[in-house]
């Protein structure tokens with residue numbers, strides 16, 4: 473009898489599992505967004521991760537609107553993409569550019585009007601632009617804390633809120649924000665940056681819940697270190713440029729891999745993605761599950777880093 477049952481249940485179980493996997497694959501394919509001809513806005517498209525996102529989304533056939541503060545650098549990206557050979561399978565488009573400083577709310581709202589004029593609507597908004605910070609809280613002007621918040625938090629908030637009504641009207645749209653592992657955990661000497669990224673995480677989590685009923689998507693991407701000019705461009709406590717390529721940044725992820733992960737998050741409508749190695753990922757869990765130990769580790773990290781600076 474057992475043998476009969478064994479013979480009967482084995483193939484039945486295997487069949488059920490196979491069917492479930494097939495259903496999952498079909499569900500995934502149905503949910504997958506095709507980017508051909510989609511209107512994709514990328515802030516901070518002149519360098520680093522934003523520029524790689526421009527390459528990846530352009531190759532996928534998206535109609536890009538590239539944003540940054542420097543028209544010449546944006547135009548260089550446009551020229552590069554215009555001259556790119558595609559294999560003919562995907563129709564690519566020459567990107568538009570919109571130049572503005574994210575840290576000024578009034579400039580952002582007029583830029584949003586310009587963005588909407590390009591193609592009449594936006595399918596995907598990638599809030600990527602940002603600036604980092606290096607400094608001791610004791611020596612940091614409050615104005616620096618505010619400035620980082622303006623660029624990293626209020627800028628994306630203002631741009632998102634200016635584009636959002638048109639997405640709600642169309643019952644369609646995807647808002648992406650590039651946060652950081654530092655949107656989930658704070659490490660010493662990054663107060664302004666970590667605070668701006670924590671605020672970003674909170675705001676976009678609220679947004680996701682509020683716009684779900686209109687069929688809109690929100691993705692928060694939290695990368696670890698990426699090989700870009702972020703540390704060079706970082707501000708210090710007195711507002712001057714840090715100007716150093718940190719070892720952690722130089723050894724970071726290739727921005728191409730992060731840009732591909734952003735594309736995947738859009739295609740598969742992923743809500744919250746952490747793109748980091750085992751140690752930062754473990755740190756995120758430790759902060760949530762055993763905060764006292766995490767705080768101890770961070771306090772000794774702060775002392776060690778201070779000692780290195782003083783040597």
Ligand SMILES: NC(=O)C1=CN([C@@H]2O[C@H](COP(=O)(O)OP(=O)(O)OC[C@H]3O[C@@H](n4cnc5c(N)ncnc54)[C@H](OP(=O)(O)O)[C@@H]3O)[C@@H](O)[C@H]2O)C=CC1
Pocket residue numbers: 515516517518519520521522539540541542545572573574575600601602603604623650651652653694695696697698699700701702703705721724
């Ligand atoms: N590199 C890393 O280790 C990590 C980066 N990130 C995040 O990735 C995002 C991209 O940074 P990354 O590519 O690394 O750094 P980069 O310094 O290379 O790029 C930053 C981009 O942001 C734009 N930008 C900066 N300030 C403003 C502003 N006030 N208004 C408009 N645009 C502005 C810059 O454009 P322009 O100067 O031409 O205006 C530039 O294109 C940031 O949000 C960063 O926090 C997250 C985790 C790790």
Ligand SMILES: CCCCCCCCCCCCCCCC(=O)OCC(=O)COP(=O)(O)O
Pocket residue numbers: 604605652653654659662665695696697698702703706718720721748751752754755758769
């Ligand atoms: C169960 C064992 C857990 C052990 C945890 C030990 C704690 C290790 C701390 C690791 C800290 C990782 C910090 C990662 C920071 C990071 O990746 O930031 C990404 C950025 O945004 C980089 O910006 P920056 O300007 O800081 O270069």
